[in-house]
Amino acid sequence: MFDRRRLSNNGPLVRELENRLCDLHEVPHVVAVANASLGLIILMQVLARQPGGEAIMPAFTYAGLPHLAQWAGLRPRFCDIDAFTHALDPKSVAGAISNETSLILAVHQVNSPCFVAEFEQLSATSGVPLIFDSVHGAHCTYRGRPIGGFGLAEVFSLHATKLLNGFEGGYVTTRDGGLAEVLRRQRNFGIIDDGVTAGIGMNAKLNEIHAAAALACLDGLDGLVERNCARYRAYSDAFTGIEGLDWVRYENNGEQWNYEFFLLEVDDDFPLSRDQAVEILRGENALARPYYSPPLHRSQHCPDFVSTPELPVTERLAQRFIQMPVGESLLPGDERVLAELFRFMRGHAPDIHAAFSQRRNP
Ligand SMILES: Cc1ncc(COP(=O)(O)O)c(C=O)c1O
Incomplete structure (x- = not known):
């Protein structure tokens, strides 16, 4: 150049x-x-x-x-x-x-x-x-x-x-x-x-x-995708068996994927809300974020001339997913550490709820 x-x-x-x-x-x-x-x-x-x-x-x-x-x-x-x-x-x-x-x-x-x-x-x-x-x-x-x-x-x-x-x-x-x-x-x-x-x-x-x-x-694109896929598999293995959590799968249907994200789904029977879990992750310096939340028709910047339609599926999904940390800066084994954190949240949910509510009403 x-x-x-x-x-x-x-x-x-x-x-x-x-x-x-x-x-x-x-x-x-x-x-x-x-x-x-x-x-x-x-x-x-x-x-x-x-x-x-x-x-x-x-x-x-x-x-x-x-x-x-x-x-x-x-x-x-x-x-x-x-x-x-x-x-x-x-x-x-x-x-x-x-x-x-x-x-x-x-x-x-x-x-x-x-x-x-x-x-x-x-x-x-x-x-x-x-x-x-x-x-x-x-x-x-x-x-x-x-x-x-x-x-x-x-x-x-x-x-x-x-x-x-x-x-x-x-x-x-x-x-x-x-x-x-x-x-x-x-x-x-x-x-x-x-x-x-x-x-x-x-x-x-x-x-x-x-x-x-x-x-x-x-x-280096092929290598990148391979490493994304390895991280996705490591996450899948680490999160297997944690009740109340699921994740978005890349279907095994012959299509090609880039495995860019690991999207964790917090079900109703997980004892903490999605937002509580994200707050705890952020507190541990994990770069997790609510996935596409709030939905765009609920954004504070949605102009008045855009009507706010009923979008039931969007509303429901916008409350459920966490975009977990991904990319080359994730170290091998981090997936397991993050899964352990969720097991800890499950095991200590009453104490965590008490701590959250004490912070709301000190
Ligand atoms: C779905 C989608 N569209 C468009 C963009 C904008 O891309 P760019 O940063 O190249 O303008 C982004 C950026 O994250 C995106 O996620």
Whole structure:
């Protein structure tokens, strides 16, 4: 990068990365962007069936997603999810489609892809554009095909916490050459020729150093997934037999997974609440967090113009899961230490309840 004196503006490392990602996702076009958020904003802006309409999305997902729709000039419209896959429920979406609908933004979950076929069918019959937030679907497959080739486009992140780490960054995959061209233009201020713009674009270019980091990470992708899988198995072994706890499985159904998360489910017969357990974990310096909680329609930043629908499955699941510490900084054996902590919580629940209530009413 330094020898070439080329730091940004669609440099050779960005183009190399795009080509490698085309192979990984088995798609003809990849457009690298500065982060997934900007990729999603540009896509929504370009594809919205009508400006100012509704972007259908789940409320059981990343907290920033509705903000991105608003940056694209759209209104979030939340729909419910499927209880088993945690992915957007096609029936809930079908019921929400109206003249106001601008697009469907379906989100792949780490433990399950979306109901891709159902959404592609719904998009074809309703004429509503379909895109996927595939940030947690990197390296995964749907019906044997890599995620990345579905809908009009899919968006991935290269953030440091994601499977492919470019420090920051993101990319859009698509089978549509015309759309890829528009996205390339839009990520570069909308410029088509020296100083001439074809619309309101922005600066969403990925620079060379982030592309270099992502390329280095791509080289080690298989090893990364293997280590994720080993941690997931170590967690599964360690938590086996603790009454009142379960975890989200990666189904053994021939699909490929990235094993990014270990999601612990706190059942009603565990003697502490999910939030109490998280507080205890945090007190022991374990980087655990409530998973997708509160759901986005309950967020304090949910604007007044977004109606608060009944989302019973979302509401229930948002109270149950803990995203347990994962990633390369987890030391071998940490999974067992964390499982022991849960056994301790189970064994000392009355004392823990007493301590919590004494703190509430000192
Ligand atoms: C589901 C989902 N979508 C989008 C994003 C935004 O990605 P980025 O940080 O690359 O903008 C995230 C980030 O965590 C995410 O989890």
